[in-house]
Amino acid sequence: MEDHAQTRALYNSDCPVCNAEMCSYDAYSKTKDLPIAFDDLNQIDMDAWGVTEDEATRLLHVIHNDQLYVGFEAMVILWEQMPRYRWMARIARLPVIYQIADWSYVHIVARIIYNRHLRRKARGLVGG
Numbered sequence: 001m002e003d004h005a006q007t008r009a010l011y012n013s014d015c016p017v018c019n020a021e022m023c024s025y026d027a028y029s030k031t032k033d034l035p036i037a038f039d040d041l042n043q044i045d046m047d048a049w050g051v052t053e054d055e056a057t058r059l060l061h062v063i064h065n066d067q068l069y070v071g072f073e074a075m076v077i078l079w080e081q082m083p084r085y086r087w088m089a090r091i092a093r094l095p096v097i098y099q100i101a102d103w104s105y106v107h108i109v110a111r112i113i114y115n116r117h118l119r120r121k122a123r124g125l126v127g128g
Helices: 016-030 053-058 074-078 082-094 096-122
Strands: 007-012 034-040 061-064 067-070
Touching: 007 016, 007 074, 016 034, 053 096, 061 074, 067 074, 074 082, 074 096, 082 096
Parallel strands: 007 034
Antiparallel strands: 007 061, 061 067
């Protein structure tokens, strides 16, 4: 683990959506030398995060300043750490927008992504 990282995102590289998004953020963070690290749940010891593989594949997990955030809040925290995405975080923080986006992420977007992951896993297309 990178010691200088103030923010860490846990993602599933077996998920095409998650992998594309987090790799994009990782590349951007590296070009700006931001203190953000991206941990692929398939490549690390999950005990360090204190979550199961199933929990990690269901929702985004981010540790920022030693506090764990899960779900849409984790995404907003991550955006807030990257200058290019701060405008999205500001919009996402608006009360009605946040409530709708949080509910939509947990009950629609993440659920669809998770179910697709389970189907790929059942067909043997991903590890574990």
